Amino acid sequence: MDRADRALLSALQADSSRSIAELAELVRLSPSAAHRRVKALEEQGLILGYAARLDPRKLGLSVEVFVEIALTSQSREAMERFERAVGGFEDILECHLMSGSADYLLRVAARDLDHYDAIHRDCLARLPGVSAMKTSFSLRRIRRFEGYSVPS
Missing domain, CATH: 3.30.70.920 (Lrp/AsnC effector binding domain/regulation of amino acid metabolism (RAM) domain)
Structure with a gap:
């Protein structure tokens, strides 16, 4: 896992509703590279899923x-x-x-x-x-x- 992967994971934890384009800009990657990396992180099991945090x-x-x-x-x-x-x-x-x-x-x-x-x-x-x-x-x-x- 390199700097870009760590940055993607941190950004997704903070707000998983961001678009791939927003994520790519945030971590300084092209949208296609960001998309490939997110898919790889999902396949490796680092990303278990996406959910909204609700106010109980x-x-x-x-x-x-x-x-x-x-x-x-x-x-x-x-x-x-x-x-x-x-x-x-x-x-x-x-x-x-x-x-x-x-x-x-x-x-x-x-x-x-x-x-x-x-x-x-x-x-x-x-x-x-x-x-x-x-x-x-x-x-x-x-x-x-x-x-x-x-x-x-």
Whole structure:
């Protein structure tokens, strides 16, 4: 990966709606060279896809919740069963396998506490193999994820 590839990746993370012509001008390449490089970065799996970042508050999702999950067993079968179940609930935004005291960390967004209570009852409480659940509410987001630092 050279300077132009890194510049393209950084520019696309900042605003993936830019046209190839705009990207090319930004990184000082011809449009055809920029297009070829973007396609190559996609084929190499460096670019996984394109999406818009949405404002959760404007969607009515003002409560962000982090849920630590401990399982009754860390067997392969128990973990696979839990992970499959997590995939079936759209209210679970992210799920991370963790080291430390919790086996998993979930991120959930809700409209309010009543909505989170419903998510807890209808979704989280139905996850298989859970021995303990610890919920933390985000009071305020200090920094939003804007993309990865592209190494030079």
